Amino acid sequence: MGSWGSINTLRNQIFIGFMFIMVMVLASVGYYAYDQVSVLLKNNAEKHIQQTAVQATGKLDVLLRGIDTFTAEIATSAQVQRMLANKIDGGEISFAERQLLQQEVRKEEAYATGIRSIEIYSADFERLLPLTDVNLLSRVPIDWITKVNDARGDIVWLGLDERFPDVVIAMRQVRLVDRSFSFGGYIMVHIEKSYFGLTEAVNPASAAISNRESMGLIDGEGRIIASDFADEAFMASRLQEGMGETASLDGEDYFVVKKRSEKTGWNIVILTPVSYVMEGITVLRTAIIVSVVVGGVLFLILTFILSTMITRPILNLIKAMRNARFGTLKPIPVTSATMEIDELGNTYNQMVASLNEMIEVVYQKEIIQSRTELKALQAQINPHFLFNTLEAFYWALDEKGDEELAQVVVAMSGLFRYVISRADEDEWVTVSDELDHAERYLKIMKMRMMDRLSWRIEADEASRRTPIPKLLVQPLVENAILHGVEQRVGHGTIALKVMPCERPGYTRIEVSDDGPGMDEDKLRSLLANLELGYAGAAEAKGTGVGLANVERRLRLYYEDETDGLEIRSEEGRGTTMAFRIPNELKGR
Incomplete structure (x- = not known):
């Protein structure tokens, strides 16, 4: 299998996993940085626009105060006060x-x-x-005069002159100082629209602002008093319709900022191209994309090198292990600088x-x-020879009429077959x-002890079918004969009982003798x-x-399902x- 033969190779998994993580990290960091910095740039741009609007409003206030001061000086001049009082x-x-009044005013102008x-104008x-006979009512609408009267001596900015669209009108009442500031007449001033040029005065050192931002002064009726809009007629129509926070003009989007003058009720409107505000964000986005791409490429190269460093020793180990199928088990050279890979190589060696x-x-x-199997085959002849010999003894004794001895030989043959045969079968x-x-x-022991030995076996049919390990009862019978009957003077009896236990699901096997028994110390x-x-028992003189x-066999075969061997004995009572x-048995 080649290095890139399958997506499941360790190199591919390391490579793809690291690249995925790196892309996620770079994308997350880039998105977060873009979001935070773009918000910061946007806020800075908005602050700049607001600052521009504040500066423009300040400039407008300065211009308005100049007209206010100028008209106040004329209204309070001695000649105007005397003439209106008269x-x-x-x-x-x-x-x-x-004429004298005109000369005085011209000096102020x-x-x-x-x-x-x-x-x-006089109060009437x-x-x-x-020096022309024109009535005030023929010059301005009556509602303008009402506004001036309501202002009670403060200057009122009325807006554009209907006859001269390039002229702005402002009026104020003349209050007679010597007569407790009673109403004496009106002063109307006509101001050139160019007087309200705000753009040049806001930040004349910044050429970029004048190139990107447009500013206009709009009266209360939505008419443009002063502006640097390219198409004032179009802007006037749009302003009449109303603008929200953004507007689209000539295919370009603008942020719209309005600042209202409290003195005049006019609005300063600033249009800033969205592209200007987002210019820094675009540069930021480009920088982040380039950074992500460059970082991804560098990480791609480093990941490839790292995955190769990790997988090359493993591939060599795999190659060596494959050769083991052909019976070639050779150690591999350990040259990795990585501790874990080095340990893996040493462990393999x-x-x-x-x-x-x-293998050796x-x-x-x-x-x-x-060789053992050969000897086992040879050893199989020995039991076969023993059984055939016992069989010959039996037939010889049977022909001679010695039936008792013949039965003993049959018992010996059965005993040997039970012990020796079935070695490869279940125990x-x-x-x-x-x-x-x-x-x-x-029966065999009866031949040796004659009338000194008798026995009885008691077992119900159900208990006889209980499974038991082979040769577990005979050692108890042998022990009862050797240490019970043989130690007794005269006839002895062995009782072998198999009965259901008082505990359901269990069988009790009991072997008893009527020998001399044991005292408490011996027991x-x-x-x-x-x-x-x-x-330990073998060390006790073979007893x-x-x-x-x-x-031991009870404990091994039955574990906690048996209480082991129970021994009861009384001296003189067996x-x-x-x-x-x-x-x-569980598991069988």
Whole structure:
């Protein structure tokens, strides 16, 4: 399999996993940085626009204060006050006085900028200046006069003159100082629209602003007083319709900022191209994309190198392990600078050394096993020869009429077959098989002890079918004969009982004799030997070996399902040995 033969290779998984993580990290960081910085740039741009609007409003206030101051000086001049007071008293103003008033006003105009003309009217709307007989009601609408009256001496900015669209009109009442500031007449001032040029004064050092932003001064009726809009007529129509926070003009989007003048009620409107505000964001986005691409490429190269460094020793190890299928187990050179890979190589080399040793051991064992099997085949002749010999004894004794001895030979043959044969079969038999084997043993011992030995076997049919390990009962019978009957003077009896236990699902097997029994010290010593196990019992001068074997086998076969071997004995009254086994063994 090639290095890139499958997506499941370690190199591909490392490569794809690292790239995925890197892309996620770069994308997350880039998105977060773009979002935060774009918000910051946008906020800075908005602050700049707001600052521009504040500066423009400040400039407008300065211009308005200049007109306010100028008209206040004229309204409070001695000649205007005297002439209007005379008019209030019913006097007539001569033409010469009006000329003198005109000269006085012209002197004031010489120090003012943006003033096209000044008109002065009496309280009954008669024009005093200029020197033409025109009524105030013919010059301005009555509602404008109402606004001026409501202002009670403050200057009122009325807006564009209907006859001269390039002129802005402002009016104020003239209050007579010597007569407790009573109403005396009106002053109307005509101001050039160019006087309200705000753009150049806001930040003349910044050429970029003038190139990107457009600014206009709009009166209360939506008419443009001053602006640097490219198409004032189009802008006037759009302003009449109303604008929200953004507007689209000539295919370009603009942010719209409005700042209202409290003195005039006019609005300063600033249009800033969205592209200008987003210019820094676009540069930022480009920088982030380039950074992500460059970082991704660099990480791609580094990941490829790292994955190669990790997987190359593993691939060499895999190659060496594949060669093991052909019987070639050779250590590999360990050259990796990575501790884990180096440890993996060393572990493999140790495993190769161990496997080579094991192969040699297995090879030697196979030779020994072959020789053992050959000897086993040869040894199979010995039991066969023994059984045939016993069979010949039986027929010889039967022909001579010695039936009792013949039965003993049959019992010996059955005993040997039970012990020696079935070596390759299951060690488990039934209780019935064990009882038959014990009875054969008793028959043989009967031949030796003659009338000194008798026995009885009691077992119900259900208990006989209980499974039991082979040769578990016979050692108890043998122990009862050797240490019970043989130690008794005269006739002795062995009782072998198999009965259901008081605990449901269990069978009790009991072997008892009527021998001399044991005192308490000897019984305690025997039980101690059983606790020591088979080895401990063998050390006690060869006594109790069979009992320790039975105890140990019970513990091994039944574990916690048996209480082990139970021994009861009284001096002069015999000994009883018993154990309890389950009717069905778990796992069988």
